[in-house]
Amino acid sequence: MLSSKASCNSHGQDSSYFLGWQIYESNPFDELVNPTGIIQMGLAENQLSFDLVESWLRKNPDAMGLKKDGESVFKELALFQDYHGLPAFKNELVEYMAKIRGNKVKFDPNNLVLAAGATSANETLIFCLADPGDALLLPTPYYPGFDRDLKWRTGVEIVPVYCSSSNGFRITKFALEEAYQRAQKLNLNVKGVLITNPSNPLGTTMTRDELNHLISFAIAKDIHVISDEVFSGTVFDSPGFISIIEAAMDRNLENTNVWSRIHIVYSLSKDLGLPGFRVGMIYSNNETVVSAATKMSSFGLVSSQTQYLLSNMLADKKFTSKYMKENQKRLKKRKEMMVSGLKKAGIECLKGNAGLFCWVDMRNLLSSNTFEAETELWKKILCEVGLNISPGASCHCSEPGWFRVCFANMSHETLQRAMQRIKYFVVERSNMSRSKSKRQLISNWVRKLSSADRDEQER
Numbered sequence: 001m002l003s004s005k006a007s008c009n010s011h012g013q014d015s016s017y018f019l020g021w022q023i024y025e026s027n028p029f030d031e032l033v034n035p036t037g038i039i040q041m042g043l044a045e046n047q048l049s050f051d052l053v054e055s056w057l058r059k060n061p062d063a064m065g066l067k068k069d070g071e072s073v074f075k076e077l078a079l080f081q082d083y084h085g086l087p088a089f090k091n092e093l094v095e096y097m098a099k100i101r102g103n104k105v106k107f108d109p110n111n112l113v114l115a116a117g118a119t120s121a122n123e124t125l126i127f128c129l130a131d132p133g134d135a136l137l138l139p140t141p142y143y144p145g146f147d148r149d150l151k152w153r154t155g156v157e158i159v160p161v162y163c164s165s166s167n168g169f170r171i172t173k174f175a176l177e178e179a180y181q182r183a184q185k186l187n188l189n190v191k192g193v194l195i196t197n198p199s200n201p202l203g204t205t206m207t208r209d210e211l212n213h214l215i216s217f218a219i220a221k222d223i224h225v226i227s228d229e230v231f232s233g234t235v236f237d238s239p240g241f242i243s244i245i246e247a248a249m250d251r252n253l254e255n256t257n258v259w260s261r262i263h264i265v266y267s268l269s270k271d272l273g274l275p276g277f278r279v280g281m282i283y284s285n286n287e288t289v290v291s292a293a294t295k296m297s298s299f300g301l302v303s304s305q306t307q308y309l310l311s312n313m314l315a316d317k318k319f320t321s322k323y324m325k326e327n328q329k330r331l332k333k334r335k336e337m338m339v340s341g342l343k344k345a346g347i348e349c350l351k352g353n354a355g356l357f358c359w360v361d362m363r364n365l366l367s368s369n370t371f372e373a374e375t376e377l378w379k380k381i382l383c384e385v386g387l388n389i390s391p392g393a394s395c396h397c398s399e400p401g402w403f404r405v406c407f408a409n410m411s412h413e414t415l416q417r418a419m420q421r422i423k424y425f426v427v428e429r430s431n432m433s434r435s436k437s438k439r440q441l442i443s444n445w446v447r448k449l450s451s452a453d454r455d456e457q458e459r
């Protein structure tokens with residue numbers, strides 16, 4: 001009765017990433033109403049600097065009230081339906097993107113395509129670059145939503161580039177080449193490699209070496225590079241953020257073929273903490289991609305009301321400077337709080353400098369080095385400890401025991417509570433295993449003594 005797309009389950013909704021959310025929703029934590037409920041730590045949302053945005057709104061009522069110099073612009077905005085977007089908004093966006101990159105890169109608003117969030121921007125870009133059955137290489141671990149955004153409706157295949165904990169999950173030439181060869185053996189036509197920089201779920205920025213490997217690889221294989229930079233404004237520690245565009249410019253690649261095969265995806269969901277506004281974009285130096293993506297963007301436009309409000313906000317350079325600085329400061333403090341809280345429970349994290357989450361090493365809590373044991377631990381932490389965290393398997397990590405744990409979508413007190421819960425869990429667990437091994441020791445002794453008694457009697 002229905003289309004194969006509607007009835008197939010390739011959307012990825014049944015991954016533990018989304019299942020955790022469903023279970024959380026059936027029993028959400030609330031300090032007053034439900035203090036024993038599940039704490040949501042599987043949502044990469046930035047609520048730490050919301051007060052700054054709210055304070056700006058209070059001081060600028062015209063932006064919300066759709067007024068300019070006191071006069072209503074309601075009619076103008078209500079009738080606006082150009083899929084190229086409001087020029088003022090695009091100008092402000094490119095300036096904001098440049099500011100995040102320390103103004104080392106200049107962006108042209110004509111190369112920008114608006115979309116309803118990075119979700120829509122990623123899918124639109126894939127529709128422009130690949131046909132059903134083509135493949136994209138993705139370094140692991142990767143954002144679980146990509147199975148939906150890149151594959152589901154486009155029919156494109158994802159081929160993982162396996163990265164390992166032995167080098168902090170860095171992308172190597174060898175891993176890229178191995179994935180490419182694997183795709184070829186499967187008769188897949190590789191159209192590009194897609195990275196998230198800063199990485200979701202690792203919370204790290206890419207090194208210049210990694211970016212150079214990627215660019216050289218794209219040149220050698222004649223493929224695209226897509227850099228999802230939605231977390232670029234969350235870099236709170238050194239080393240600083242290097243955008244793929246900057247790395248290519250530093251190699252003077254502007255007038256070479258690869259320049260038109262480098263594309264950026266960005267949104268205001270993470271850096272400004274506005275996922276509900278659905279503001280995303282594609283930036284590409286490829287005229288044909290920009291033109292096709294602009295036409296496709298009519299399936300997921302950003303409302304003119306939102307564009308108007310945000311163009312006013314981004315035009316306030318004093319505000320954006322203050323916001324960026326303060327937001328990074330708060331993220332850093334939060335991250336430190338989580339890292340030290342986990343450390344007190346004997347749990348280590350990958351060293352990170354960006355993002356709204358930690359990549360947490362819980363390998364020492366696994367009953368065996370398997371993904372079954374990871375799922376077993378995840379269920380315990382979700383249902384018994386009451387924390388919704390995302391298991392590495394949902395991010396296609398190739399090694400069991402890693403989890404993504406978010407820290408910016410809750411209050412300081414809730415994070416404190418979460419850290420207490422995890423510490424209690426680890427302590428209880430080790431007490432239990434100590435008393436289990438004590439019991440085991442005693443029963444071994446009892447068995448030994450009774451067999452010694454028997455031997456004595458028999459003699």
Ligand SMILES: Cc1ncc(COP(=O)(O)O)c(C=O)c1O
Nearest residue numbers: 117118119143196200267269275
């Ligand atoms: C790497 C990455 N890309 C894209 C998205 C989707 O962002 P948006 O809310 O702008 O659609 C997310 C959301 O978590 C993400 O982590």
